[in-house]
Amino acid sequence: MKLLKEKILKSGEIINPTTLKVDSFLNHQIDATIMMEMGKEFKKRFKEKKINKILTIEASGIAIGLAAAVAFDVPLVFAKKKKPTTMEGMYVETVHSFTKKVDYDICVSKEFLNSDDKILFVDDFLATGNAIIGIQKIVEQAGAELVGIGIAIEKGFQPGGNILRNEGVHLESLAIIDKMDLGKINFI
């Protein structure tokens, strides 16, 4: 997606060869126009699929999740990172964060995932794909179908994307970074 790649080149900051800071438009300050355009782009790329629900993970997935939900005209469900006191009857899975080197739980209320749901999972970043393994298990617990995965920025030099493609998952990443080296970003 040209608009996103241009914005990454203009405003992304390479912190180290594996960390890209996109706080100025994606996950601290949010460029609402780019966000909504990404939702529309997912709609284009998954137009053949009968998607009736968008799924994401709080907090950084919520904005892109809402953008997708608006484009598809379906509800958004966001997995919570800890079990709130007022919620029972949850699907829960443990995810290992490669970046933060900790385990955390993601959970979704059983009320909001059903066996007839056709789900598009969206997120801002894809690196190792650990969070998606948790999401796949939650969707499986619910007996629902994960029909696709839409990502804003895939780190092509980390294994998540290729693992998913090899599994036959319909994965669409709007920008795939091949390499971030010597202050330069290359896309695939």
Add this chain to the structure above:
Amino acid sequence: MKLLKEKILKSGEIINPTTLKVDSFLNHQIDATIMMEMGKEFKKRFKEKKINKILTIEASGIAIGLAAAVAFDVPLVFAKKKKPTTMEGMYVETVHSFTKKVDYDICVSKEFLNSDDKILFVDDFLATGNAIIGIQKIVEQAGAELVGIGIAIEKGFQPGGNILRNEGVHLESLAIIDKMDLGKINFI
């Protein structure tokens, strides 16, 4: 806002006299249509103000924040609840959560708040208003102007709303709950 009040009556669950669960459309599953309509409603109610930035707090404020940012055609900044490792130069304030009975830090990068910003703060709920005190201090640190506060659901039986109105803050709540008693919700 009629649409929101009807949805609260239809789908809100009273957990106890101070806790309303709106997980089915506002903060776990999100009704994208209602969310975007709330953004438009804020635009109507604050149309006289020259707002150039929407501010909210992760995670539950992000969706309504994006809806407002789209309606106003300005960027959204969301305060983070802990200091990420890759971010320096932050405005930080401590907030006491009445519901969870803990203190937490909210922080905003100095890059994204400037002295010429005219800010609308939006959030899903207003109860004691403790989070807003933290936001007021952060906006003050930045030398920016908090020109208004837009809330989806105000708990009118808790003090936050009246404290802010007595301070002269331009506060707009789309639904104000007077009382949640014996399984019945009354709006002001």
